[in-house]
Amino acid sequence: MGKSRLEAFSDGVIAIIITIMVLELKVPEGHSLAALLPLTPVLLSYVLSFGYVGIYWNNHHHMLLISHKVSGAALWANLHLLFWLSLFPFTTAWMGENHVAAAPTAVYGAVLLMAAVAYWVLQQALVAADGSDSALRRAIGSDWKGKLSPALYLAGIALTFWQPWAAQLVYALTALLWLIPDRRIESVVQE
Amino acid sequence: MGKSRLEAFSDGVIAIIITIMVLELKVPEGHSLAALLPLTPVLLSYVLSFGYVGIYWNNHHHMLLISHKVSGAALWANLHLLFWLSLFPFTTAWMGENHVAAAPTAVYGAVLLMAAVAYWVLQQALVAADGSDSALRRAIGSDWKGKLSPALYLAGIALTFWQPWAAQLVYALTALLWLIPDRRIESVVQE
Amino acid sequence: MGKSRLEAFSDGVIAIIITIMVLELKVPEGHSLAALLPLTPVLLSYVLSFGYVGIYWNNHHHMLLISHKVSGAALWANLHLLFWLSLFPFTTAWMGENHVAAAPTAVYGAVLLMAAVAYWVLQQALVAADGSDSALRRAIGSDWKGKLSPALYLAGIALTFWQPWAAQLVYALTALLWLIPDRRIESVVQE
Amino acid sequence: MGKSRLEAFSDGVIAIIITIMVLELKVPEGHSLAALLPLTPVLLSYVLSFGYVGIYWNNHHHMLLISHKVSGAALWANLHLLFWLSLFPFTTAWMGENHVAAAPTAVYGAVLLMAAVAYWVLQQALVAADGSDSALRRAIGSDWKGKLSPALYLAGIALTFWQPWAAQLVYALTALLWLIPDRRIESVVQE
Numbered sequence: 001m002g003k004s005r006l007e008a009f010s011d012g013v014i015a016i017i018i019t020i021m022v023l024e025l026k027v028p029e030g031h032s033l034a035a036l037l038p039l040t041p042v043l044l045s046y047v048l049s050f051g052y053v054g055i056y057w058n059n060h061h062h063m064l065l066i067s068h069k070v071s072g073a074a075l076w077a078n079l080h081l082l083f084w085l086s087l088f089p090f091t092t093a094w095m096g097e098n099h100v101a102a103a104p105t106a107v108y109g110a111v112l113l114m115a116a117v118a119y120w121v122l123q124q125a126l127v128a129a130d131g132s133d134s135a136l137r138r139a140i141g142s143d144w145k146g147k148l149s150p151a152l153y154l155a156g157i158a159l160t161f162w163q164p165w166a167a168q169l170v171y172a173l174t175a176l177l178w179l180i181p182d183r184r185i186e187s188v189v190q191e
Numbered sequence: 192m193g194k195s196r197l198e199a200f201s202d203g204v205i206a207i208i209i210t211i212m213v214l215e216l217k218v219p220e221g222h223s224l225a226a227l228l229p230l231t232p233v234l235l236s237y238v239l240s241f242g243y244v245g246i247y248w249n250n251h252h253h254m255l256l257i258s259h260k261v262s263g264a265a266l267w268a269n270l271h272l273l274f275w276l277s278l279f280p281f282t283t284a285w286m287g288e289n290h291v292a293a294a295p296t297a298v299y300g301a302v303l304l305m306a307a308v309a310y311w312v313l314q315q316a317l318v319a320a321d322g323s324d325s326a327l328r329r330a331i332g333s334d335w336k337g338k339l340s341p342a343l344y345l346a347g348i349a350l351t352f353w354q355p356w357a358a359q360l361v362y363a364l365t366a367l368l369w370l371i372p373d374r375r376i377e378s379v380v381q382e
Numbered sequence: 383m384g385k386s387r388l389e390a391f392s393d394g395v396i397a398i399i400i401t402i403m404v405l406e407l408k409v410p411e412g413h414s415l416a417a418l419l420p421l422t423p424v425l426l427s428y429v430l431s432f433g434y435v436g437i438y439w440n441n442h443h444h445m446l447l448i449s450h451k452v453s454g455a456a457l458w459a460n461l462h463l464l465f466w467l468s469l470f471p472f473t474t475a476w477m478g479e480n481h482v483a484a485a486p487t488a489v490y491g492a493v494l495l496m497a498a499v500a501y502w503v504l505q506q507a508l509v510a511a512d513g514s515d516s517a518l519r520r521a522i523g524s525d526w527k528g529k530l531s532p533a534l535y536l537a538g539i540a541l542t543f544w545q546p547w548a549a550q551l552v553y554a555l556t557a558l559l560w561l562i563p564d565r566r567i568e569s570v571v572q573e
Numbered sequence: 574m575g576k577s578r579l580e581a582f583s584d585g586v587i588a589i590i591i592t593i594m595v596l597e598l599k600v601p602e603g604h605s606l607a608a609l610l611p612l613t614p615v616l617l618s619y620v621l622s623f624g625y626v627g628i629y630w631n632n633h634h635h636m637l638l639i640s641h642k643v644s645g646a647a648l649w650a651n652l653h654l655l656f657w658l659s660l661f662p663f664t665t666a667w668m669g670e671n672h673v674a675a676a677p678t679a680v681y682g683a684v685l686l687m688a689a690v691a692y693w694v695l696q697q698a699l700v701a702a703d704g705s706d707s708a709l710r711r712a713i714g715s716d717w718k719g720k721l722s723p724a725l726y727l728a729g730i731a732l733t734f735w736q737p738w739a740a741q742l743v744y745a746l747t748a749l750l751w752l753i754p755d756r757r758i759e760s761v762v763q764e
Contacts, residue, residue: 005198005252007578012206012394015585018659019593020210024218025663027597031671036680050659054652061578061648075252076370079245086209086241090216098222107227179649196389196443203397203585211401215409266443267561270436277400277432281407289413298418387580387634394588402592406600457634458752461627468591468623472598483604 003070006078010060013082017089018053021046024093041099048172049092052112055178056085056119063123066136071129074122081118087111105167106160112171113153120146139187149174194261197269201251204273208280209244212237215284232290239363240283243303246369247276247310254314257327262320265313272309278302296358297351303362304344311337330378340365385452388460392442395464399471400435403428406475423481430554431474434494437560438467438501445505448518453511456504463500469493487549488542494553495535502528521569531556576643579651583633586655590662591626594619597666614672621745622665625685628751629658629692636696639709644702647695654691660684678740679733685744686726693719712760722747 025042028035060081064070091111095104123146127137140146156170216233219226251272282302286295314337318328331337347361407424410417442463473493477486505528509519522528538552598615601608633654637643664684668677696719700710713719729743 005202005256008199008581009202009206009248009252011578011582012202012585013210015582016207016210016589018655019586019589020214022659022662023214023593023596025660027663027666027670031667031674031677033676033680035676047656050652050656054649054656057582058648058652061582075249076245079241079249082209083238083241083245086213087216089213090218093218094222097218101222103224103226104222107224196393199390200393200397200439200443203394204401207398207401211405214405266440267436270432270440273400274429274432274436277404278407280404281409284409285413288409292413294415294417295413298415387584387638390581391584391588391630391634394584395592398589398592402596405596457631458627461623461631464591465620465623468595469598471595472600475600476604479600480604485606485608486604489606489609 003064003067006070006075007061007064010078010082011057014053014057014060014085017085018050018057021049021053021089021092024089024096042093042096045092045096045099048168048175049088051175051179053085053088055175056081056115059119059178063126063136066139067126067130068135069129071125074125074129077118077122077125081115081122084111084115084118088115100164102160102164105164106157109153109157109160109167109171112174113150113157116146116150116153120150145177149177194255194258197261197266198252198255201269201273202248205244205248205251205276208276209241209248212240212244212280212283215280215287233284233287236283236287236290239359239366240279242366242370244276244279246366247272247306250310250369254317254327257330258317258321259326260320262316265316265320268309268313268316272306272313275302275306275309279306291355293351293355296355297348300344300348300351300358300362303365304341304348307337307341307344311341336368340368385446385449388452388457389443389446392460392464393439396435396439396442396467399467400432400439403431403435403471403474406471406478424475424478427474427478427481430550430557431470433557433561435467435470437557438463438497441501441560445508445518448521449508449512450517451511453507456507456511459500459504459507463497463504466493466497466500470497482546484542484546487546488539491535491539491542491549491553494556495532495539498528498532498535502532527559531559576637576640579643579648580634580637583651583655584630587626587630587633587658590658591623591630594622594626594662594665597662597669615666615669618665618669618672621741621748622661624748624752626658626661628748629654629688632692632751636699636709639712640699640703641708642702644698647698647702650691650695650698654688654695657684657688657691661688673737675733675737678737679730682726682730682733682740682744685747686723686730689719689723689726693723718750722750 025039025046028039088111091104091108095101095108098104123136123140127134127140130136152170152174156167156174159167159170216230216237219230279302282295282299286292286299289295314327314331318325318331321327343361343365347358347365350358350361407421407428410421470493473486473490477483477490480486505518505522509516509522512518534552534556538549538556541549541552598612598619601612661684664677664681668674668681671677696709696713700707700713703709725743725747729740729747732740732743
């Protein structure tokens with residue numbers, strides 16, 4: 001019931017999240033190229049978060065493509081995921097404006113972690129709604145990326161006490177992990 | 192006529208409302224965890240309003256799922272509902288920034304009340320459009336939540352003269368009331 | 383070709399326009415009800431513009447419902463309409479913050495006028511795309527509202543030199559004119 | 574797989590980009606017509622960028638209309654295009670507020686260039702997904718506009734070192750080039 005509207009609403013919210021993050025790229029005072037330089041950390045944070053939100057949209061899209069039923073629990077699990085994603089513009093801006101600071105980098109990682117947990121909860125709700133014959137369950141398989149990512153975010157948060165830039169490296173590598181194509185869902189679709 | 196576009200437009204407006212509320216979470220000056228502390232009331236207000244807007248989206252989604260016709264009156268009733276929902280970011284921000292103040296909490300409740308009234312009006316318009324055989328009418332049943340909520344919002348508004356935090360408790364409990372799954376519509380769909 | 387995506391894109395843009403106008407309702411400094419009073423003209427401007435954008439969405443929705451083909455010219459005419467609608471948040475804010483001033487009221491009316499012209503151009507493009515058998519042409523009929531409105535906006539603009547509030551009255555009455563249900567399109571749909 | 578959701582998400586992001594650009598039209602201090610004059614370069618930049626985003630939406634719409642399959646690579650290529658489009662509000666605002674300055678005009682052109690490259694990459698991904706029988710490949714044909722535009726943007730960037738307004742003329746003319754109707758895709762659709 002209502003898969004298309006769940007997708008439409010999620011698309012709307014994710015599209016807005018990904019776009020309002022760019023509002024943090026405040027227009028600089030001067031009009032020389034040098035005036036853009038102080039924006040570099042903000043731009044890099046934006047690129048990282050744009051990548052993450054893009055990955056979430058992409059995965060969300062694939063996950064719903066092979067789900068058949070959307071239960072009431074899944075609707076709430078989806079809103080819960082959107083809540084954590086909606087905090088990305090805030091944590092991105094705070095991290096971008098204080099780019100080597102430990103606390104903003106740790107909070108950024110904590111929101112990444114909560115979004116990953118919320119995604120996992122949504123995935124479970126969708127698998128449960130489809131029952132024993134869930135194509136999504138087969139497609140997920142061992143879900144090693146889904147299990148590894150929270151551990152990496154936790155590692156990143158811990159690293160901020162030592163070197164915040166090491167945490168950022170971990171966050172970026174985790175994103176790259178998801179950019180590598182994953183044939184599981186596509187092969188289930190082709191069945 | 193035009194149910195899908197009514198849904199699409201409402202999804203768009205609700206998605207934007209839920210997302211621009213987060214813009215009130217202004218990036219703090221400092222870069223320590225302590226700098227986040229003053230944001231707590233703003234964050235809590237955001238969580239409450241995110242919950243309310245999510246509930247409205249969810250209920251709107253279910254209501255339209257079992258409606259068959261959308262009359263001209265329903266289009267206007269829907270815009271009327273969206274108008275009151277569009278004031279949520281303003282009242283949320285005002286309440287968040289002055290969190291124990293009476294007036295912002297009362298105005299927040301007044302907008303909750305008007306949104307509940309507007310939702311009821313839309314529901315009546317949809318029932319009327321579907322005529323005597325309305326599945327929506329059967330699904331609504333006694334509509335005790337829909338009748339109790341405005342009374343609770345009024346009680347909350349009255350409580351602000353005594354203790355604003357009591358009003359906020361009432362608002363939060365009313366939201367929880369709606370989070371409890373409601374099998375009526377799902378059982379009508381399965382018929 | 384592509385009617386659904388034209389609708390989806392227009393819905394998106396109109397939904398955002400209607401929602402970002404509310405960002406002009408800046409959170410007041412104080413936390414008493416009296417602090418809300420200076421916002422009254424801004425709120426009234428918002429209500430007027432919300433009504434206008436709602437009317438445009440509603441009419442756009444009906445117009446496309448009975449159009450069959452969307453030509454390349456109609457795509458551009460639609461973007462042209464969205465351009466003028468996108469200026470509503472600006473003119474609404476300027477008028478709201480200077481509510482009895484003549485120039486903002488005149489500019490507000492000029493944007494209303496241009497949007498009405500753009501809507502008429504889009505309507506012509508859709509009628510032309512459907513050819514001699516256009517259901518839209520029959521539904522439009524004499525189009526007296528469409529012809530009267532630009533004249534009323536011009537009258538409103540002229541009135542700003544005398545009494546800006548008289549212009550605002552004209553704008554509000556013109557909006558009410560459109561709120562009165564119009565059975566033409568609904569009767570064509572039922573044929 | 575999933576063409577409709579790719580369209581919905583892209584429509585959402587593009588609709589938001591086109592609309593938040595107007596937020597740069599800041600409400601002026603005064604309430605005379607003269608107070609609008611300093612906004613002229615910002616308004617002209619907005620018109621140019623509104624045109625460009627509209628062209629991208631229009632072309633994106635046509636391109637997907639005649640594509641049959643959407644591969645994983647195309648999903649990422651689409652996000653890549655949306656990333657560059659999302660920088661338009663920033664470059665538009667910077668150029669508008671410093672309108673005859675060389676650096677903002679060059680950066681504006683660089684983002685136009687990157688968006689054109691990203692569009693070309695997406696087009697290649699869609700052609701590849703559809704295989705040897707791609708209707709899109711036939712519709713694209715020699716793609717002289719797609720090949721000429723990056724050269725014109727490069728020329729515009731180079732011209733900023735001499736006369737920034739010459740660059741703006743080149744950008745505007747390139748936009749006009751795309752506004753001229755292109756019958757290729759429409760004729761392929763009619764086959």
